[in-house]
Amino acid sequence: MPPRPLENPAMNPTALPTPAPHLPALLRDCFAAQRAAFTRSRNPGADKRRADLRALHRLLADNREAIVVAIDQDYGCRSRFETLLTELLQGQEAALAAARRVRRWMRPQKRRLDPTQYPLASAYTFAQPVGVVGIVVPWNFPIAMAFQPLICAFAAGNRAMVKMSENSAHLARLLKALAPRYFASDKLAFFADDDAGPGQPLGPLFTQLPFDHLFFTGSPQTGKAVMANCAANLTPVTLELGGKSPAIVAPGFALDKAAERIVWVKMLNAGQICTNVDYLFLPEGSEQAFIAHAQRIAQQRYPDLLGGDYTAIIDQRQYDRLQAMLQDAIAKGARAVPLLPGQAGDVQRRIMAPTLLLDVHEDMQVMQREIFGPLLPILGYRSKEQVRDYINARHHPLALYLYSNDRALQDFYLTETLSGGVSLNDSLIQSGLHNLPFGGVGHSGMGHYHGHEGFLTFSKLRPVFRQSRWRTLDLLMPPYGRRAYQLLNFMLWRNR
Template identity: 35%
Template sequence: MGDHMDHIDIEGIQRIFACQRDNRQAVKNTNADQRIAKLKALRQVIVDRVDEIDDALFQDLRKQRLGINHYEIQSVLGEIDTAIDGLHEWMKPEVVPASPQLGGKKTYIRYEPRGVCLLFGPWNFPFSLVFAPLVQIIAAGNTCIVKPNEMQPTVSALSAEIIRSVFDEQDVAVVEGGVPLANALLELPVDHIFFTGSPAVGKHIMAAAAKNLTTVTLELGGKCPMIVDQGCDPMTVAGMAVGGRFRNAGQLCLSVDHVWVPEEMLEVFVQIASAVVDKMFYVDGELNKSELSRMVDARNFQRVKGHLDDAVARGASVVKGGQLDEEDLTIHPTLLINVPLDSTIMQDEIFGPLLPILTYKNREDIYRQIDATGKPLAMYIFSDSEEFVEDVLENTSSGGVTVNSMMLHYMEKNLPFGGVNQSGIGRCKGVYGFRELSNARSVFEA
């Protein structure tokens, strides 16, 4: 199949689908040990090719070279290990008490595979967000057609090599290409689609799935707020905000999208955040580009530049950063204040290294804005007051929440991860991913 699949091999795609459909019963009948063997084989190849994966991520996105400790690699290995440890238990029928009036001999839930899955990888974490969902798909006993993201060609090609070296095509197949290929794949009457990406594309996926009543898991994004209470240590919260915004140049669905601070904290917060940006990303006044990923492509560079230009035109002030190096798609870490709520930067998910710092007099201002822009994937609440935390939780909705830290609700393998409405549908990670990729089949024996 060609590099970017301008010529779509429709027959090839249909052949793979037919082959997996014929094989899905055999895969459904595999036991925990057989599925674990597949996962162990995948784990071994990933470990053996760590340096190539690390290098591919640097080539495509200028991600830091971290070897085996690279977060994209570690998150996949963690998902594999969790599944290996849990699979025997997860696959057991779940016995539930029978209602006395019905007098069932046995009532239980069997977790059976959904069948043939279609998996679309995103461009921002092009390795981990292909292989972590794939682990859950395999653990649940499904077959899968994988399409890595074409915007990261080095990672896509390497991911395809890894998949082909580990799996038979009738279990897991991989196809590489762009939007025309994705659209051709969406014509297939698969049993389940797992997609990570933007809400706009998520709507397209869901519309295509509706034609075949295919179930979906959509991992999307949103405007994830960081809400800071009075009395918080400015040093702590400013450091958290900078770390939570500028990792991967803000191209992370869990990134802090904007920060709310009490009016009286603004000045000191900005001072400290600026100093943290200097410490993390600059050496002798020069941006250390090896510490900051670049924007994925020219279109996204221009999109984020547009948000910055619009905000400044409407009266926002750049208090740190603001420089743009178009030739290598770098946007310097940028802090903004006095950002009007009707500017585009406060309407759309930013997905870039810009951080609006907003002030509030009362909590209702925050709740109104969150409600207006849709339920975010994540929310970060910083407070020593149980009442404050509870009030924010009561008056908002989001996929997940971390209190007094960053992204830990995602890293905790015993919590389900996912969004709500605009920020996603379904839950993944660990046993929740296994169940998401399964059909909970009720059985009543009279």
């Protein structure tokens, strides 16, 4: 007689984990519906995945203006052009690119066999959906940071629950209203941070769900708490964090060209970018020339700082944090140089004027914490070894930027340092390329997404070995006679 099944699944250590009873019903019910839907359709075909990806594209394209307005309301002032460029265009391109390639990504990949399995057996891998994916979205690029992992998760055949930031309340309400027009809630659901009720942030509760994979973008400090919650369910996690990403201008590189590209990224979204230039290395003696170029370029691009092309700091807490960081540096001896002399910000609208900082040192907050705003410390240096040692003595950054046309110097920094991504002779570009994986290392994150690597992140790459009727291994069975030793010695000789 077979053993009786346990009547209480909670007593069965092999049963799938279920959401804890203390979690809000809206989370538990949605998770249960998505898991049940995944059980009914565990491996959607390429046509279904392409249809889902095109629906994500339509959601963005059909509602472009409403999305722009919602993000502007959340920021108080968000450059319309930057929202269209960095969020809508990026998301639409990524969705269409994945739809074109997903059939190829899904194909089984043949693998070579070990000598003991030649010549009749075969081996291959295929990517299989993992199930229900959780995505926690930051506020700085709320569409890009929601839809880029969503695209990867849907390409991999999964279902998704998405928790928006507390600073994206208008956008969260909009996406909650729009999503049901394109997807059933057992395929995709958005949540606002206040959905659990006033004074009860949803984030810590959301990450306690027993997802099959959790994707989090945010600070390293919050990332640690997310990992702790995921550990209780052994939920695999991808963390996209931050850190202090350096830029290095090499001797001999055109300072005006470096200034053009660094000023662009430092003022984009008012510097509120996880892969932004957090501090800048310049050859000693070139600081004033660089500043002159940077001020000229900034004035050309932003003749009116308050005119709408420049974005506000997201909320009062972040604005106060940045102002305190600036005052701390000045009080400890830094020289503050306005990037736009004569143009002041607007305290009421949280428009913060960009500022360069000279004579910085390690006791200042700007050199201890990720800035995430329009402040740029500048360090003079004398040798490449000095720069290398400084970078390597700190947490691995999410990005590294080198301005140099010297291939040997490029190779030096690429091999002698470690970071998430790298741009040579530019900044930030590597983060927006769909065919380059995006991800940090150590303190700046773990795991990758974008393109094929994102597809693999949300898949189980399942290895399969298919044995033939006859197998070579039978010739190596005991008792070990002369023929077995001859074959073994031949294989050892082949691999000497």
